[in-house]
Amino acid sequence: MADKNVKVTLVKSPIGSKPNQKKVLEGLGLKKLHHSVVLPDNAAVRGACDKVEHLVLVEEL
Secondary structure (H helix, E strand, C coil): CCCCEEEEEECCCCCCCCHHHHHHHHHHCCCCCCCEEEEECCHHHHHHHHHCCCCEEEEEC
């Protein structure tokens, strides 16, 4: 059986966010508004999504 993945979408602009939150978005691979990436569902990705939960939408695949 294949490993689980999550789809992370940037739904709110990071303008005015703290610099460390912008670095988290960069680390997740999110650059522009409504840009989505599919990432493995692991603790590191989940933790990064929790840091910017007010800016992203996380969907399980």
